[in-house]
Amino acid sequence: MTNLNRRTLLTSAAGLAGLGFLSACVSNSPGTGGTSGEASVDSSLKIGASPVPHAEILQFVKDELAKDAGIDIEIVEYTDYILPNRDLEAGDIDANFYQTPNFLKNEIEENGYKFTAGKGVHIEPLGLYSEKAKSVEEIAEGGEIALNSDPANTARGLRLLESAGLISLGDAPEDALVKPEDVKENPKNLKFTELEGGQIPRSLGDFAAAVINGNFALEAGLKPNEDSIFLEPGEDSPYANLLVWRSEDDGNEYLKKLEELLHSDEVKAFIEKTYTDGSVIPAF
Incomplete structure (x- = not known):
């Protein structure tokens, strides 16, 4: 073989290898389509969710709706409120x-997250529960009340106690992150203890009463409509649960499709048929 032919062969081989490498990079780059009509890599979405009801709703979407929309959903369950935003x-x-x-607002202010939220999907009414009192009126003088320790839910819990007539927060703005020290009137001289939300149902017997988030109540086998002694109204609630993503991904067509599916008639019907006790209410 002549030197010219050898150089030509080596150049051709290198070119083919380069093309193969480039092809591999392109086929695995976000936002690019595969061959033969295959969906792009972005069609596979990993979504973090609380086990109940969020992961259950996502599982319905995955099983019944996602394939036709060209989305492959992986559900990652979390039992706390901090890690999903960090991850x-x-x-x-x-x-x-x-x-x-x-x-979400508090998390963004505290951590500087650049997140975008979709529209409200469902509402889980916050409830006041007790193993010692059968009504709000029966809560003992000086009783200890457990509250969720994250600032947004502490404030929401205090608002619930105010709605139940147990305390007054005075003229504090509705969106203020009120704390126990902001209580203006406390006729029963109640005490307040803040705990991680998921721990409260397991500790219910240690308190006169406890404010429990809907998802943690459901996970503990509590039925809000039956077991709570006071339940947050669901109608026109500002506490609808949201799909949240990084703002840099606002243009992701598959996240947009998932957001649409979560607000579909099928999902609304699933929520209404699955959570007949009123523990989960569609927000759309």
Whole structure:
């Protein structure tokens, strides 16, 4: 073989290898389509969610709706309220589905997250529960009340106690992150203890009463309509749960499709048929 032919062969081989490498890079780049009509890599979405009801709703979407929409959903369950946003910021998940607008606002202000929220999907009414009192009136003088320790839910819990007539927060603005020290009137001289939300149902017997978030109540086998002694109104609630993603992904067509599916007639019907006790209410 002549030197010219050898150089030509080596050049051709290198070119083919380069094309193969480039092809591999392109086929695995976000936002690019595969061959033969295959969906792009972005069609696979990893979504963080609380087990109940968020992961259950997502599982319905995955089983019944996602395939026709060209989306492959992986559900990652979380039992706390902090990690889902941290993991979203880190890029470990593509979106999360577990939080309310007031909680999200506080998280963004405290951590500088650049997140975008969709529209409200469902509402889980906050409830006051007790193993010692059968009504709000029966809560003992000086009783200890458990509250969720994250600032947004502490404030929401105090608002619930105010609605129940147990305390007054005076003229504090509705969106203020009120704390126990902001209580202006406390006729029963109640005491307040803040705990991690998921721990409260397990500790219910240690308190005169406890404010429990809907998802944690459901996970503990509590039925809000039957077991609570006072329940937050669901109608026109500002606490609808949202799908949240990084703002840099606002243009992701598959996240847009998932947001649409979560507000479909099928999902609304699923919520209404699955949670007949009123523990989960469609927000659309």
